[in-house]
Each structure stands twice: as C-alpha cells, then as structure tokens.
Amino acid sequence: MGFGLIIILIFIILIGIYSLLLLNLNQSIVLLDLFFIELDFSIGQILLATFLTGMIVTLLLEFFFFLARKKNKHE
Secondary structure (H helix, E strand, C coil): CCCHHHHHHHHHHHHHHHHHHHHHHHEEEEEEEEECCCEEEEEEHHHHHHHHHHHHHHHEEEEEEEEHHHHHHHH
C-alpha cells in the first residue's frame, strides 16, 4: 500500500469517529418548522449534515479548479 492510500484510510476513519461523536454527544432535539411540515432533528444530525455538505462542496470545487488548471497547462 502506498503512503497516500494509508493517509486516505486514516482520514476516512477519523471522519467516521468524528461523525459518531457528533451524533452521540448532541442528542438535543431541534424543531424545524417549514410551511406545511414540522421536522424533528437532533443537533448532531444537523452538524453532521453541514460538515459533510461542506466537505463535498469543497472537494467538487477543488476538482474543478485542478481540472481547469491542468487543461490550461496543456494549451
């Protein structure tokens, strides 16, 4: 196994541990009142969703940035 693969596996394990801690330590219920629907979420679920959404957006933006940068190098 390469060094990069080991780093990625460690990073995934740390994200998993962080996710479990967020869900277990933040059990308070938050009522989200939309126009016709009332939803109950725990604070841990909301924090985990925002963390993962931010990570996905960051990865997509980095992917597009490096893709455009690589395309400009070839031209």
